[in-house]
Amino acid sequence: MGEAMIVAGIGCRRGTAAETILATLDAALAAASLSRGALAALATGALKAEEAGVKEAANRLGLPLRIADDAALAAAEPRLLTRSEASHGATGSGSLCEAAALAAAGEGASLLAPRFIREGVTVALARMSGDHP
Template identity: 50%
Template sequence: MIFAGIGSRKGVSEQQVLSAISAALAEYRLDLSSLGGLATASLKRDETAIHSAARQLGLPLIIVDDTDLARAGTETPSRSELSLTLTGVASVSEAAALAAAGEGARLLGPRLLLDSVTCALAISGEVE
């Protein structure tokens, strides 16, 4: 199962979020059917565009609690000083994707930044 972790500046649009997800999927030659859901940090729980994007895609949105985000945040290769200051993790999108994908999850690669939205893809540790 693959999860898309989403981070963003406040006030981005649904289309910006959808475009970042599409770009991340294209980067790894995946299609939308590969995604099991979207994930973001509790700090972003009220970000309308992220909720709207999840509804548009017909996917669940997982709001990762701060403890799980911090735990997963130790595994992120990217670093944003703003993210670190606001959330305590260096990459919200990477940490959220890892936390949502569960134990043994791994990132497919570093987050992708597109138009004020970051998207990272993580695959669960379960072997198919």
């Protein structure tokens, strides 16, 4: 895959360290046979916009952190592969990481697989459509 076309949506428990987020991200990428070089951005919902570990993970990777607002998350709901009652109760989304990845990757984006979960971190990988700028 020549250019970075993947957006990683991130969800986590409050106070999760960047190291834990990055380890889970690496595991999700490996499960999809991808490397960090495939990433164009990280994404999360407005609820996690000030989460230090998420911000630090994006900084360490040198990637933009895209914040999906509630309307964008809601618009992505029909395309989710995971619907968790616990996630919906806590975030308003059946899968915050999946919805954020789809919202940030743009129209025509698709999830590579259901969310990956490890150590209180969820990661979803969305491929941008071929016509994404």
